[in-house]
Amino acid sequence: MFVQQLMNGLILGSTYALIALGYTMVYGIIELINFAHGEIYMFGAFVGLILVTVLKVPFFLAFLLAMAASALLGITIEYLAYRPLRRSSRLAALISAIGASIFLSNLALLIMGSTPYNFPTPFEAKVYETPFFIISRVEILVLLSSLLLMIALTLIVQKTKIGKAMRAVAQDKDTASLMGININKIVTITFAIGSALGGAAGVMVGIYFRTVTPTMGLMPGLKGFVAAVVGGIGNIPGAMLGGILLGIAEVLGAAYISSQYRDAVAFALLILVLLLKPSGLLGKPVQEKV
Amino acid sequence: MLRVENVSTGYDNIRVLHQISLTVGEGEIVTLIGSNGVGKTTTLKTISGLLKPTEGKIYFNNRDISQLPPHEIVELGISHVPEGRNVFPRLTVKENLEMGAYTRKDKVEIKKDYARIMELFPQLAQRQKQVAGTLSGGEQQMLAIGRALMSRPRLLLLDEPSMGLAPLVVTSIFEIIKDINRQGTPILLVEQNAQIALRTAHRGYVMETGRIVMSDSARALLQNDRVRKTYLGE
Ligand SMILES: Nc1ncnc2c1ncn2[C@@H]1O[C@H](COP(=O)(O)OP(=O)(O)OP(=O)(O)O)[C@@H](O)[C@H]1O
Numbered sequence: 134m135f136v137q138q139l140m141n142g143l144i145l146g147s148t149y150a151l152i153a154l155g156y157t158m159v160y161g162i163i164e165l166i167n168f169a170h171g172e173i174y175m176f177g178a179f180v181g182l183i184l185v186t187v188l189k190v191p192f193f194l195a196f197l198l199a200m201a202a203s204a205l206l207g208i209t210i211e212y213l214a215y216r217p218l219r220r221s222s223r224l225a226a227l228i229s230a231i232g233a234s235i236f237l238s239n240l241a242l243l244i245m246g247s248t249p250y251n252f253p254t255p256f257e258a259k260v261y262e263t264p265f266f267i268i269s270r271v272e273i274l275v276l277l278s279s280l281l282l283m284i285a286l287t288l289i290v291q292k293t294k295i296g297k298a299m300r301a302v303a304q305d306k307d308t309a310s311l312m313g314i315n316i317n318k319i320v321t322i323t324f325a326i327g328s329a330l331g332g333a334a335g336v337m338v339g340i341y342f343r344t345v346t347p348t349m350g351l352m353p354g355l356k357g358f359v360a361a362v363v364g365g366i367g368n369i370p371g372a373m374l375g376g377i378l379l380g381i382a383e384v385l386g387a388a389y390i391s392s393q394y395r396d397a398v399a400f401a402l403l404i405l406v407l408l409l410k411p412s413g414l415l416g417k418p419v420q421e422k423v
Numbered sequence: 424m425l426r427v428e429n430v431s432t433g434y435d436n437i438r439v440l441h442q443i444s445l446t447v448g449e450g451e452i453v454t455l456i457g458s459n460g461v462g463k464t465t466t467l468k469t470i471s472g473l474l475k476p477t478e479g480k481i482y483f484n485n486r487d488i489s490q491l492p493p494h495e496i497v498e499l500g501i502s503h504v505p506e507g508r509n510v511f512p513r514l515t516v517k518e519n520l521e522m523g524a525y526t527r528k529d530k531v532e533i534k535k536d537y538a539r540i541m542e543l544f545p546q547l548a549q550r551q552k553q554v555a556g557t558l559s560g561g562e563q564q565m566l567a568i569g570r571a572l573m574s575r576p577r578l579l580l581l582d583e584p585s586m587g588l589a590p591l592v593v594t595s596i597f598e599i600i601k602d603i604n605r606q607g608t609p610i611l612l613v614e615q616n617a618q619i620a621l622r623t624a625h626r627g628y629v630m631e632t633g634r635i636v637m638s639d640s641a642r643a644l645l646q647n648d649r650v651r652k653t654y655l656g657e
């Protein structure tokens with residue numbers, strides 16, 4: 134039973150981790166909380182849904198296309214809502230982010246209406262039993278794709294030239310530009326990758342819970358943000374850890390305390406971590422950042 | 424090859440540079456000396472594009488670069504080693520050097536240059552996997568210079584390479600600076616340590632509160648009474 138709960142928490146947590154990565158990558162580069170990230174996640178789910186149900190695109194292709202579309206949306210939001218404010222106060226950028234979020238979720242409500250859509254399972258539901266837990270095909274898919282995406286991201290950030298440039302820009306923009314790095318290009322790439330991961334999470338949650346709604350980005354968006362802060366905002370392994378911890382805490386909380394407190398567990402965890410380690414689990418102490 | 428003509432600029436509404444002009448020719452080491460806060464760093468930042476001139480022009484090989492963004496100026500061949508050895512603290516020594524070669528695509532040649540820099544700075548060679556933030560001050564300065572060389576610059580801007588370093592380390596860094604120049608790279612050297620700067624450079628400019636007030640051969644400046652009183656403490 135306990136192992137089963139852990140497993141469920143891990144699956145849910147891996148989707149939070151993907152969402153948290155988008156927040157943390159953007160924050161690492163331009164120190165902005167991209168409040169529209171939850172809407173990018175919702176957008177990814179809708180693109181996947183429409184491709185699969187209306188256009189009959191095979192699921193895996195739809196999944197990749199949804200990621201690409203989410204990346205485009207992320208790039209557009211950055212270009213229209215954040216870039217013009219790059220040299221303004223942080224408050225201005227934050228308000229713009231909240232505005233973008235409200236705009237997008239209302240736009241989705243207007244276009245798609247408020248009735249939930251059913252996301253068909255991409256293949257026949259099959260459940261595998263092991264001595265300790267049971268797991269469905271969809272769950273395996275969610276877990277494996279999250280894992281693969283996280284490994285891919287880590288390799289990109291650690292090993293590729295672009296990844297190293299992203300880290301350089303996060304550490305010192307002026308010096309990075311003196312290396313010949315085009316800062317705007319790196320910001321664009323960061324939004325693209327973070328948003329693609331968010332869109333991937335949207336599709337996965339869509340098939341996992343089988344529903345898609347225009348407001349679905351709200352709670353997971355908030356929880357992804359909490360996960361990023363718990364792990365240490367700006368820190369990529371931190372976002373992965375924070376997401377998975379949050380998923381496990383939530384499932385265990387719902388199982389052993391009360392399912393009514395499901396969402397409250399996330400925020401309790403946030404407060405607890407911030408009290409014990411204000412910079413987050415893997416975050417660096419604030420003074421060191423400068 | 425570098426020509427700064429009547430350039431003014433500043434921060435927000437405070438004007439820091441007032442119509443400064445200077446040149447750096449092929450093969451030269453030119454130094455810009457002056458006390459704290461007169462605008463030396465600001466001058467270098469304006470050349471490398473971190474700040475834009477509000478008036479005047481900057482030409483590099485006869486091309487107007489006054490309004491180009493920094494990454495394009497780097498591609499033209501100007502490499503700026505910023506003040507206070509701004510290495511990327513959480514990248515390794517190797518990664519820092521790779522960032523220096525960011526604009527280049529010639530992998531084989533990059534490898535050769537990397538090996539050459541390891542020879543030039545043996546201390547760095549032993550620490551290739553160490554994160555740069557944990558290097559000593561002298562090692563960080565070497566890394567910052569090595570990183571700039573990785574771009575194969577056609578002009579090197581150095582901002583106070585002697586800052587905060589022990590005299591022995593300063594001497595060895597300046598030997599390396601001379602070597603780099605002998606191999607053909609022109610250098611614009613900003614220094615507060617006028618003594619060593621004028622001994623290293625061919626020509627010099629003296630800056631006071633945002634204006635160039637003197638310019639001559641380094642040898643002549645070393646013998647100039649005013650320079651000796653104000654900057655050499657004699
Ligand atoms: N980012 C900034 N914002 C506002 N003012 C600045 C900024 N950077 C420098 N200044 C001001 O511009 C003037 C020139 O500064 P600059 O750094 O160019 O001097 P410097 O000659 O390099 O001095 P030092 O020898 O101490 O490095 C100073 O009065 C400084 O206070």
Ligand SMILES: [Mg+2]
Binds near residue numbers: 464465506582
């Ligand atoms: Mg200075």
